[in-house]
Amino acid sequence: MVTLLARFFARQATDTQENHQMTTEAMTPTPADDVLMRFLTVGGATVELRNDTTVKECSATIATCLGCGAVQTAEWATEIRLYSSRSYVIQDRTKGERNARDKANEHATACRAMPRPPSA
Template sequence: MLAFLSRRKETTVPDPIAPQKPATPEVLMRFLTQGGATVELTKAVRAGRGTTYPFECLGCGYDFDNYSSIVDAREFANEHAEKCRAMPRHA
């Protein structure tokens, strides 16, 4: 009579999503978005601006390059990855 209480739906853990492209030597950190895309944080040296830490979402295409602190850039890139639901773009 109460057999439905003992049945449980089997849950599976999804396979990890492979990065869209191999990381280049310039990539310092990668963050996985909610949709499975990758946010890449890099280091760039620009004339007149010095060292900056830009990041780009390989899912939605959002990019930002105005951080001179790696700590701030990492925090913002990670916040973007937490909220972004974009799936990986196909190459």
């Protein structure tokens, strides 16, 4: 009887280790050089911040949730209008990245989406 119980608990421990390993592999986002920072959502997915590279000069920071797929963009540009008909645009990268970070963190605290399974 003791041997049977020992086998049962040994089998359960092995199953738990295998399940934990599979879960960890599915949750780990792929390494990328262009990721500024990552946030962990309540459901265990990841929100990644990247600078917009679709234009020649970066002009926005993009937050992408790898769980639910939500995408939020924080523009760097601030348009200053003068009293006349003229206006000009200031590129403020620090402010744009800070706004994107705040949006990503806010999303991560509310998103309950679990990580998407790896594609087959």
